[in-house]
Amino acid sequence: MVKKPTKATSKKTKPAKAKTKKVKASAKTEKFKATHDELMHYYREMLMIRRFEEKSGQMYGMGLIGGFCHLYIGQEAIVVGIQAGLKDGDATITGYRDHGHMLAAGIDPNAVMAELTGRATGISSGKGGSMHMFSTEKHFYGGHGIVGAQVPLGTGVAFANKYKGNDNISVIYFGDGASNQGQVFEAFNMAKLWNLPALFIIENNQYAMGTAVERATGRADLSHRGDSFAIPGKLVDGMNVLEVKAETDKAVKYIRSGKGPMILEMKTYRYRGHSMSDPAKYRTKEEVQKMRAEHDPIDQIKDRLLKSGKVTEEELKELDKELKAIVTKSADFAQASPFPEPSELYTDILIEGEA
Numbered sequence: 001m002v003k004k005p006t007k008a009t010s011k012k013t014k015p016a017k018a019k020t021k022k023v024k025a026s027a028k029t030e031k032f033k034a035t036h037d038e039l040m041h042y043y044r045e046m047l048m049i050r051r052f053e054e055k056s057g058q059m060y061g062m063g064l065i066g067g068f069c070h071l072y073i074g075q076e077a078i079v080v081g082i083q084a085g086l087k088d089g090d091a092t093i094t095g096y097r098d099h100g101h102m103l104a105a106g107i108d109p110n111a112v113m114a115e116l117t118g119r120a121t122g123i124s125s126g127k128g129g130s131m132h133m134f135s136t137e138k139h140f141y142g143g144h145g146i147v148g149a150q151v152p153l154g155t156g157v158a159f160a161n162k163y164k165g166n167d168n169i170s171v172i173y174f175g176d177g178a179s180n181q182g183q184v185f186e187a188f189n190m191a192k193l194w195n196l197p198a199l200f201i202i203e204n205n206q207y208a209m210g211t212a213v214e215r216a217t218g219r220a221d222l223s224h225r226g227d228s229f230a231i232p233g234k235l236v237d238g239m240n241v242l243e244v245k246a247e248t249d250k251a252v253k254y255i256r257s258g259k260g261p262m263i264l265e266m267k268t269y270r271y272r273g274h275s276m277s278d279p280a281k282y283r284t285k286e287e288v289q290k291m292r293a294e295h296d297p298i299d300q301i302k303d304r305l306l307k308s309g310k311v312t313e314e315e316l317k318e319l320d321k322e323l324k325a326i327v328t329k330s331a332d333f334a335q336a337s338p339f340p341e342p343s344e345l346y347t348d349i350l351i352e353g354e355a
């Protein structure tokens, strides 16, 4: 959602005293400068994704979303912080946990929810579902169900940008599990060989399905994955949107100046199971609770906003209501939309004239 930063609606109301949930980690955001409008913008964008994902979870439970559905709850600061450091024309590509990436890229929530529910008004005409959504208009190249497949594809997008001589970069998101795949290293090699404008983002949410990163990875500090290709990497607190934005700015500057690719390992955590069908028995409830209580990306910014006295708890509640209404509208829109016609099975298979 590339909306203008939201301003506090009323300055007269008395700022609420720290009535919010205590967030021990909020001090970490204090190290980074941000204007009030920027903080409000990040808060709004992250909360929008969370509310959208909560609704998606409900819709899945009601049987309105079929197939696989992977929620992004807990990881919101990554796409929001990165998107804030990009310019129009920059491309993004990711795996199946893609709803948040689409909303952050400014794609209409109605079109995303309609796609999740398989309706003709969906962004892939109801034929892609949760894992296969695209928007060439917003330079969002999917939505991919095959773990790691987006990495060579996104590297190809970076190649295209360089070939065309524009200054757009390609941001390629993938998980800690995907980072062990062979095709990722082949893509790294070519990206460095040709110094392509590629920003590789490893979303290390610490699990690949039910496997903890330490159980599957010889060296778990993934920011070093590019060492043997001379691709610089950095570890970033992916729960702190301000740190994500600051490190994105540095990486984008480096890449746009023609120096070649870069890797950012975003340390994060997913609160929900791998997909809607995962009961998450491989970790304790306490582990999840601790992350939520001490590192929640939205609470960290909320805490800082309230401490600033420039916005009240009431005003933030109003904003939340506004976002919930947008999400409800998207669910209503989806349910009122028709399913694709059976004849649609035979369209969008080959590009016209290419057969």
Ligand SMILES: Cc1ncc(C[n+]2csc(CCOP(=O)(O)OP(=O)(O)O)c2C)c(N)n1
Pocket (backbone or CB within 6 Å): 097, 145, 146, 147, 174, 175, 176, 177, 178, 179, 203, 205, 207, 208, 209, 274
């Ligand atoms: C090539 C391939 N192998 C296996 C799978 C099954 N699979 C789907 S998601 C997943 C885990 C990937 O974890 P990670 O890369 O950490 O991303 P996350 O789900 O945590 O976002 C696996 C093994 C698949 N979709 N594709």
Ligand SMILES: [Mg+2]
Pocket (backbone or CB within 6 Å): 175, 176, 177, 203, 204, 205, 206, 207, 208, 209
């Ligand atoms: Mg993972």
